Amino acid sequence: MSTSTAVLPKAAAPTKPPKKLSGSGHSQGRVGALMLLPAGILMLVFLLIPIGLTFLLAFTNARLISPVPAKFIGVDNFIRLFESSTFWKSLTNTIVFAVVIVPVQSGLALILAVLVNAKVRGTNIFRTIYFLPVVTSMVVVSMLWMFMYQQEGLINSVLARLGIIGPDWLGDPNTALFALIIMSAWQAMGFHMVIWLSGLQTISGDLYEAASLDGASPWQQFWNVTWPGLKQTRTFILITITISAFSLFTQVNIMTQGGPLDSTSTVVFQAVRTGFQQQQTGYASAISLVFFVLVLAVSLVQRYLTRDKDLGK
Amino acid sequence: MPSDPVRGVRTIDASEELVKSGLIKKLATVGLAAALALTAAACSKGGTTPGTQAAGGPVELSMWTHNAGNKGELGAIESIVTEFNASQTKYQVKVQAFPQDSYNQSVVAAAAAKKLPCILDIDQPNVANWAWAGYLAPMEGMDDVLSKYLPSTVAKWNGKTYAYGYYDVSLAMVTRKSILKKYDIREPSIDQPWTGDEFMAALEKVKASGDFDYPADFATGWTGEWWPYGYSPQLQSFGADLINRSDYKSAEGVLNSDKAVAWATWFQKLAKDKLIPKKSSADPALDFVNGKSAFLWNGSWTAISTREKFGDDVLFAPPPDFGNGPKVGGGSWTWGISTNCGDAAGAAEYMKFAAADKYVAKVAKDTNNIPTTDAAAAQVPGFEPGGANDIFRQFSKKYTTMRPETPGYPFIATEFAKVSQDILAGADPKSALDQAVKNIDANQAANNYFQ
DSSP, X not given: OHHHHHHHHHHHGGGSOHHHHHHSHHHHHHHHHHHXXXXXXXXXXXXXXXXHHHHHHTTBOOOXXXXXXXXXXXXXXXXXXXXXXXXXXXXXXXXXXXXXXXXXXXXXXXXXXXXXXXXXXXXXXXXXXXXXXXXXXXXXHHHHHHHHTSTTSHHHXXXXXXXXXXXXXXXXXTTHHHHHHHHHHHHHHHHHHHHHXXXXXXXXXXXXXXXXXXXXXXXXXXXXXXXXXXXXXXXXXXXXXXXXXXXXXXXXXXXXXXXXXXXXXXXXXXXXXXXIISOOHHHHXXXXXXXXXXXXXXXXXXXXXXXXXXXXX | OOSOTTOOSOOOOSGGGSOSSHHHHXXXXXXXXXXXXXXXXXXXXXXXXXXXXXXXXXXXXXXXXXXXXXXXXXXXXXXXXXXXXXXXXXXXXXXXEEEHHHHHHHHHHHHHTTOOOSEEEEEGGGHHHHHHTTOEEOOOSOHHHHTTSOGGGEEEETTEEEEEOSEEOOEEEEEEHHHHHHTTOOOOOSSSOOBHHHHHHHXXXXXXXXXXXXXXXXXXXXXXXXXXXXXHHHHHHTTOOSSOTTTSOOOTXXXXXXXXXXXXXXXXXXXXXXXXOSSOOSOHHHHHHTTSEEEEEEEGGGHHHHHHHHGGGEEEEOOOBOSXXXXXXXXXXXXXXXXXXXXXXXXXXXXXXXXXXXXXXXXXXXXXXXXXXXXXXXXXXXXXXXXXTHHHHHHHHHHBOOOOOSTTHHHHHHHHHHHHHHHHTTOOHHHHHHHHHHHHHHHHHHTGGGX
């Protein structure tokens, strides 16, 4: 994807006379700035200012509702946070969730993508079916799965047919997080299937043809043609799944409220709960700040590990 | 549940994150002002400034309510407003209704921008918090009228009255006379409620029969404010409480006392022994009507649907007495005056006008809730002395322990909800309660005990 966009301007450039380009450069810059303005204002108001405020508020005792002005209290919020067992529990849950869901979700999405990429009739129907959960609101999906996960729900009824007594999925601290992982992977899988699919379709058919002439089995073709060809897509998917996994909130809020016994509490859920229900704006900002640093660090590490090593040469 | 009185304190707005301290406050005000300007522009109806006088005309008093989408109550309030507007020429009250889910956040955002309406309704457990925060102005000169109100519908803090409500709801242990007869369980009365042991024996008896999915249903599937509203009365019946009410400073020795641990152990046992579902369905009253449970811990709002199915067989039993008397919660939606009102005298005049018995009767009747005054109760079918719903009024009068009327309550409510959920899920009662006490006390201290 990124290679094709990089090539386009180069190909287009020679057709335009360089003189004209430099002549209209000034007004073009102004038009560019003007076009940037709406997005820029939105970014400023809804992204940069709130992030800035979070940094400030994290070091104060600001309250959601209070007649007393906020005071600077240094790193008290952070000390309290690092001493809180709920925070460590939430952090562990968040990390477990991310570590499990990244390979599971991307792997299943890749399998789906390979399947619907096959040149057989009716693949469009399957593509649509697999994509349906993505366009369904997470709130609705959570409600449905909540019913399915009930003690006498659909899943346990099916298990009972097989002679297995299913657990109380969301009510048991040992299974609740696992149940959320399965359901989340199912919901978002379709989206990443489409991304994989776009990656698969950028791989030239010639390569497969050449490979099969060389006598490569389908498995060898996958490892030696498909997999290397998906490098860019892989990086993109890895990073998007990781970030969305870290911001796990909706499912938790609707299905378990962080329970039972904090077994599904996540960092974002804890931030929202302390910030709004418990009115502790300063403390919630501190949680958000820690979350920000965490996501930033993970993204940087991922960027480093998946960097294009050829570029350095 | 017509007015959903128990789920008030939930999420509050994100925009309020931008509060306090010099620059932040300025930014916040600018942002909120911009947002409000947009809202006002978007809906031309809504752009009223509190207490403004159009040239020569009557003073306009804005009024906010959480009742959008709640036809019965909104209609009743609107008819009071219409009568008030027609009764005099000086003031004109203008109603703006919000959906309940976004009502609190609208108020909090408006308060930050100093754009609160003149008159607004407030969920009773929030009153102390909002009064402390300076949103609400105390009401003067109404003590005479309000002395006839059920105490649970008059919201006070620091010795001052901040709001009053037309109605209350009450908790009750809903069951059927035929069930009690079948399992040979004594029919309780207000004079002789079940003791805790009697109630537990009844549950065990019903469970042994295997006739029901669960002997009882405590509506554990609901979230938010239901937990403190529904279960703190049981805690209080055991002789413990949410906070030490002598000075409202600490929960130490109260929420983690031996009696609190006894409550927690009992509550946990209910779920562990499958006497109640650990997580009820979204509509436990429907399950009760469908014969899945024999006892239902719920409230006066279930009267209509259960009577429809079982008629006179339904019994609204008083809450079991676990040693410290039967207890129910109190307080529902109430009305007050904001501190941003441009014409406080006008708002006060409306409040006095609207407190009349006939309006109490009107609102209570249209919402099927307990009318707050005796005179109004006589006018509402079912709530007159000896009427079918009179029992709820008696519960309210006799058993009500208010949720602590302190600005710290919203925090206490979230902690109690969490600790009860944890206990139900199997947490160690003593250490879970200790942790809740620690969190509550830390919050109290961080707010300088709301002095």
